[in-house]
Amino acid sequence: MDDRKKSNGGRAASRGAGLTRRGVLSAGAAALGGSALSSFPYISRARAAGEPLKFWQFYAPGGPVASQAKWFEDMVTSWNDKNDVKVQLEYITDYMDGTKLPTAFASGQGPDIFVISPGDFLRYYNGGVLVDLTPYIEEKAKADLPAGIMGTRMVDGKIYGIPMEVEPMAMYYSVEAFEQAKLNENDIPKTWDQLLDVAKKLTNDKRYGVLFESAPGYYQNFTWYPFLWQGGGEIVEGGKSAFNSPATVQALKFWQDAVNSGVCPRKPLGGGAWDTVPNLGSGFCAIQNVGIWGIAQLREGSPNTKYGVFKLPTPANGKYVTVGGGWAFVANAKGKDPETAAKFCVWALGSMAPDSVQRVVDWCTKAKSDMPPRTSALEAGKDAFEQGFLKTFKNDIYPGTRGEPRLPPQVYKAVSDAIQACQLNGQDPQAAAATASQQIDAFLAGYKGAPLL
Amino acid sequence: MSVPALKSAAQGASAVSARRRRLTLSMERREWLAGYLFVAPDALGLLTFVAAPAFLALALGTFQVDGFGGYQFVGLGNYRRMLADPLFLQSLRVTAIYVVALVPCLYVVGLALALAVQRPSLASSVFRSLFFMPQMVSLVVVALVWQVLLVDKIGLLTRAAAFLGLGHISWFGDPTFSLAVIVFISVWFLMGFYMLIFLGGLQDIPREFYDAAKIDGAGPIACFFHITLPLLQPTSFFILLVSTVTAVCGSQTFDLIYVTTKGGPANSTSLTTFYIYQTAFEFGDYGYAAAMASVLIVILMALTFVLFLITRGGRFHYA
Numbered sequence: 189m190d191d192r193k194k195s196n197g198g199r200a201a202s203r204g205a206g207l208t209r210r211g212v213l214s215a216g217a218a219a220l221g222g223s224a225l226s227s228f229p230y231i232s233r234a235r236a237a238g239e240p241l242k243f244w245q246f247y248a249p250g251g252p253v254a255s256q257a258k259w260f261e262d263m264v265t266s267w268n269d270k271n272d273v274k275v276q277l278e279y280i281t282d283y284m285d286g287t288k289l290p291t292a293f294a295s296g297q298g299p300d301i302f303v304i305s306p307g308d309f310l311r312y313y314n315g316g317v318l319v320d321l322t323p324y325i326e327e328k329a330k331a332d333l334p335a336g337i338m339g340t341r342m343v344d345g346k347i348y349g350i351p352m353e354v355e356p357m358a359m360y361y362s363v364e365a366f367e368q369a370k371l372n373e374n375d376i377p378k379t380w381d382q383l384l385d386v387a388k389k390l391t392n393d394k395r396y397g398v399l400f401e402s403a404p405g406y407y408q409n410f411t412w413y414p415f416l417w418q419g420g421g422e423i424v425e426g427g428k429s430a431f432n433s434p435a436t437v438q439a440l441k442f443w444q445d446a447v448n449s450g451v452c453p454r455k456p457l458g459g460g461a462w463d464t465v466p467n468l469g470s471g472f473c474a475i476q477n478v479g480i481w482g483i484a485q486l487r488e489g490s491p492n493t494k495y496g497v498f499k500l501p502t503p504a505n506g507k508y509v510t511v512g513g514g515w516a517f518v519a520n521a522k523g524k525d526p527e528t529a530a531k532f533c534v535w536a537l538g539s540m541a542p543d544s545v546q547r548v549v550d551w552c553t554k555a556k557s558d559m560p561p562r563t564s565a566l567e568a569g570k571d572a573f574e575q576g577f578l579k580t581f582k583n584d585i586y587p588g589t590r591g592e593p594r595l596p597p598q599v600y601k602a603v604s605d606a607i608q609a610c611q612l613n614g615q616d617p618q619a620a621a622a623t624a625s626q627q628i629d630a631f632l633a634g635y636k637g638a639p640l641l
Numbered sequence: 642m643s644v645p646a647l648k649s650a651a652q653g654a655s656a657v658s659a660r661r662r663r664l665t666l667s668m669e670r671r672e673w674l675a676g677y678l679f680v681a682p683d684a685l686g687l688l689t690f691v692a693a694p695a696f697l698a699l700a701l702g703t704f705q706v707d708g709f710g711g712y713q714f715v716g717l718g719n720y721r722r723m724l725a726d727p728l729f730l731q732s733l734r735v736t737a738i739y740v741v742a743l744v745p746c747l748y749v750v751g752l753a754l755a756l757a758v759q760r761p762s763l764a765s766s767v768f769r770s771l772f773f774m775p776q777m778v779s780l781v782v783v784a785l786v787w788q789v790l791l792v793d794k795i796g797l798l799t800r801a802a803a804f805l806g807l808g809h810i811s812w813f814g815d816p817t818f819s820l821a822v823i824v825f826i827s828v829w830f831l832m833g834f835y836m837l838i839f840l841g842g843l844q845d846i847p848r849e850f851y852d853a854a855k856i857d858g859a860g861p862i863a864c865f866f867h868i869t870l871p872l873l874q875p876t877s878f879f880i881l882l883v884s885t886v887t888a889v890c891g892s893q894t895f896d897l898i899y900v901t902t903k904g905g906p907a908n909s910t911s912l913t914t915f916y917i918y919q920t921a922f923e924f925g926d927y928g929y930a931a932a933m934a935s936v937l938i939v940i941l942m943a944l945t946f947v948l949f950l951i952t953r954g955g956r957f958h959y960a
Contacts, residue, residue, distance in 0.1 A: 285903075287922045294708045294927065311925055315709030394795055402814055404905040453793040454814020454906065472795065522709075597924035605728075605908065612906035613816050 240274035241300035241529055244292075246283035253488050259555040263536055263547060273528045275301065284406065293317060300523035301532060303515040304349060306340035306592040307406045307600065312518065314596075314637035318348040319519040319526045324534040325350075332540065337561045340594040341516055343638045349516030350538040352551055353558035355479040356512040356581060356589045357411055359383075359501070360464060360486075363494035365390050365474035376498045380415075380442050383475070383501045387451035390474035397451035399473035400443055401461035402612060404604050410513055410592055411461070411477055412607055415439040417590060418506040423603060424595070424640045427632060431603070432625035438503055440610040440617035447611055454612055465489035479513065480585075483557035483577045497577050499585045512589035514561065540564070553578065559586050594641050602627040695938065702932030708925040719932035729933060731908055732916040735820065739912060740888040742824045747884045748877070750828055751835030756869075758836070759843050769840075773833030780830065780893065784900035787826050788813065813901050816909035823902070823910050827894050831887070835880055842876030843869070878952050882945065889941050890914060913937050 243264065249257045260277055268274045278299065280288050292298045293315065304312055312318050322330075325347060333350070341349035366372065369389045377383040387397025401408040416423070421435025446452035453473070458466030464482040467473050469490030476482070477500075486493055500510050517537055519529035535541075537548060545562065549569035552558040559573075559581060560566050566573060566582075573582045595603075606624040609615035632640075666674065702720070705713040723729050754772050758765040775783060790798045791812040802810050812822045850868050859867065870877075887893050891914035898904060904911035904919065911919075913933065921930035 285923065290708055290922050290925060294706075294710075296710060311708075315707055315711075315925075317709055396794065402906065403903050404908075405903060450809070454811035455793050457792060597926075601728075601924065608905055608907040612814060613909070615907075 239524065240268075240276040241523070241525060241532065242278050243275050243301040243532075244278050244280050244283075244289065244299035245303045246280055248279035248281070253484055253555070255555045259547075259551055266543070267532060267535065271528075273525060275532055296522065298520050298522065300520050300525065300529040302518060302520065303352075304518055305406070305513060305515050306594045307410065307513075309340060309349065309594040310596050310638055310640070313343060313348060317521050319521045319530045320346045320348060321350060321519065321530050321534055321538070322346045324530050325538050326540060329534075329538050329540045332562050332564050333538070334561070334563065336589075337512070337514075337591055340591050340641050349518045350533050350536075351514050351516040351561035352537055352548065353514040353556065354512045354561050354586070354589065355481055355514045355558055356510045356585050357414060357477065357479050357500065358482075358510065358581065358585045359475055359498050360468055360478055360482050361475045361496050361498065362468055362471065362473075363496060365395065365471070369474075373496070376496075377501045379501050380503050384445060384449060384451060387446070387475060388449065391451045395471055396453045396473045398446060398475040398477070399456055399461050399467055400446060400452055400477050400611075402447075402452075402454055402456065403460050404608050406600060407460065407462055408607060409600055409603050410511060412439065412443065412603075413593065414500055414509050414511045414590070415442055415503075417509040417511075418500070418502045420507070423593065423599065424628065424632070429625040429628035429632065431606075431628055432621045436606075436621040437617040440606060440620060442503070443607065444610045444614070444617065448614070468495060469493045480558050480578075480581050481556055484555075487557070497580050497585070499588070508588045510585060510589050511592055512559070512586075513592040514558070559589075591641075594638075596631070596635065596637070596640070598631040599628050599640065602631070695935075698931045699935050701928055702935045704928045706927035706931075708927055712928075715928070719929045720936070722929065723933060723936065728908065728911070728916060729913070732911050732913040735909065735911055736889060736891070736913045738820060739824060739891075739894075740885060742821075743827055743888045744881065744884045746824065746828045747831055747835050748880060750832045751880065752839050752873075754832060754836040755839030755843055756865075759840060769836070772836055775830045776833045780896040781900055783826065783830055784897045787822075788901055791822065814906055816906050819902055819906060819909045823894065823897060826897060830897075831884075831893060835884065838880055839873070839876060842873045845876075846872045874952075878948070882948055885944055885948070886941060889937065889944065 245260065247256045247260050249261075257279075264275050264277050280286070283289065284305075289298070289302065293312075298317060322345075330347070333347075337351055337354055338347065341347060341351065361376070366375070371386065371389060375386055377386045383398060390397035401411045416436055416439045419435030419438050421433050421439065422430040424430060443452075447454060456463070456467055457470065457472050461467065461476065462478060462481075464476060464478055464485045468476040468478075468482075469486060483497075486495060499508060502508050517533040519526055519533050523529055535544065537544060545564045545568050548560050548562055548565040549572070552560045552565065553569050553572035557578060560569065572578055602624040605627075606620040609620045610617045703714060703716055703718075705715045705718070758769045758772070790796050793799060793811045793814060794809050796812075799810060799812065802808075810818060812818050846869065850872070851864055854864050854868060891898075891912040894912065895914055895918070898910050898912065898915050902910045904915050914937070917930045917933050917937070920926045920933065
């Protein structure tokens with residue numbers, strides 16, 4: 189057979205197999221066109237009509253606390269067993285600081301259901317992507333959600349998010365460190381000055397006396413707010429900045445003194461000061477400012493650590509207040525099926541059905557260690573909340589809890605810069621408060637959106 | 642075969658050949674076509690993934706974008722806002738310090754390492770691999786490792802510094818040291834790559850030059866300043882250009898800052914690229930972020946232009 193015949197034979201074989209040059213080019217062009225078309229939101233939404241609702245959150249299987257991922261999986265399995273429209277969990281890494289969630293919304297591909305903290309509420313509410321959940325919540329259940337907790341998830345009396353937890357901040361201390369420094373429960377500090385004194389006694393060559401968050405970000409602001417409030421300070425009042433106040437200066441100076449006196453590190457270990465195992469658990473610090481979730485962290489990650497919990501100390505003549513954060517389920521108004529997504533959120537956390545109440549109890553007592561955002565859940569889980577450190581939180585710490593404020597990113601950044609400048613760069617607190625206050629006022633002058641709380 | 646048949650066959654062949662000649666391009670045309678075909682994939686890639694996004698970013702910079710589909714034309718508003726934004730101006734200052742510190746350090750360290758390992762030997766091969774090794778690891782891993790070494794009070798290098806009487810330094814938590822530490826880790830991470838480029842440049846220098854200089858009585862220092870350094874001009878130009886672009890864009894530093902300092906303490910490590918990232922993805926202000934990115938690109942182009950101007954377009958004449 190000559191070359192031409194070989195070639196023809198080859199082409200014939202190719203044709204037989206359906207692989208011609210023209211065919212490959214046409215298929216490629218079709219694939220390219222198809223993918224380009226499917227990237228248009230309306231077309232992709234129609235195409236995805238039969239697909240499950242995507243639920244984005246950050247409790248990945250194999251994470252540090254296995255029971256938390258399992259709680260999510262059990263919840264979704266339970267929904268999927270009873271409903272035609274299914275829900276599918278998607279685990280997003282670096283959920284709070286990463287690009288996945290904002291870029292998904294920017295491209296019209298946001299998840300159907302997702303979780304947000306009060307710090308992020310305004311961004312998504314003002315963006316018009318939160319479904320009003322009020323019509324799906326029965327009246328009895330609305331009364332079951334305390335107003336103090338719901339305030340930052342509501343606008344004009346309408347509910348846009350159902351919280352899964354309340355996470356008040358407290359101080360955890362190492363019993364071993366106290367014993368080494370010849371301190372006992374009677375030495376637990378009640379004022380800021382006492383805290384710095386005790387921290388000094390607990391500080392040695394390998395250990396810091398106290399730990400506050402030092403990395404800039406939403407979390408650092410969140411942990412600093414109660415110290416501002418304790419002196420009667422506010423960030424915004426009556427639509428204007430209230431940040432330039434003696435209470436702000438005093439709170440900024442308190443954290444500055446802690447670092448300057450050498451009792452507080454400039455950089456925590458592990459993921460940050462929210463992480464108890466590498467800090468308090470490892471002996472890096474003797475007292476740690478952290479939330480209620482620390483109980484579950486230490487239970488799972490450092491079970492041999494002996495520790496105690498006490499409420500945040502106050503300034504002289506100050507009033508005890510702590511901050512209670514927590515995440516909430518929200519539904520995407522621009523998702524595939526906003527109505528079903530809203531029903532899912534309400535079914536999961538906001539219904540009076542026994543399984544909904546029990547789900548909140550399980551999350552707050554088994555999967556995590558949190559205070560429940562529902563009166564009925566506090567009652568249903570009273571056995572758990574009447575023992576151990578959860579009891580300390582319920583009786584001593586939780587009663588002074590104020591919800592995490594909802595602020596736009598520009599206000600958060602001004603506050604963050606003031607904290608950073610004073611805590612780590614030795615800036616005069618009065619000057620930092622004044623600068624931040626000017627920035628906040630400049631932003632508020634052009635702000636249009638839901639009220640700041 | 643008869644004569645007419647042969648004639649007819651010859652005429653047929655001649656007609657085919659004429660047809661082929663008509664279809665065949667001249668050598669010059671073929672080379673021209675081949676050249677463009679070779680360049681086409683790269684040019685298409687650049688147009689699609691660099692030029693088009695850069696143009697879109699430029700356009701986006703004239704809008705206020707809320708990140709949820711809302712666009713409002715603001716003209717040059719974002720650019721005016723930049724002039725009064727202390728955080729942007731501070732990020733430019735941090736970037737300038739970073740560039741001024743990083744580029745010379747990378748040049749000196751890269752060249753020193755290349756000179757140290759240029760002679761072929763087993764030890765040189767081992768050290769070349771060791772110096773290049775940081776490049777093989779993800780920058781996130783590099784950041785985590787250095788974080789452990791430099792952690793407050795109990796980190797290995799922190800304790801070494803305390804042992805030397807420097808006290809308990811917080812390398813990442815003190816604005817006095819944080820940017821210097823970021824520069825140091827960047828140099829450590831990138832030095833192997835620049836060493837390799839310098840090695841290539843050194844190997845292009847003919848040995849005869851050194852032999853002749855030795856006969857004339859030149860020592861190693863004279864050889865370095867009169868032969869090595871002048872003949873490394875093209876390599877030096879390339880390295881200065883690449884390292885400047887790397888430093889201004891922060892492309893090899895973003896992960897490091899994201900993992901170790903998040904732009905802190907007190908914005909002391911907030912390079913412009915990091916601030917752009919924060920503005921876009923943390924504050925949801927995409928239009929303003931795009932405008933800042935456009936300004937950064939203009940700065941980068943200006944710096945590149947100056948470098949080309951100094952070196953007359955990267956052409957070097959040793960005479």
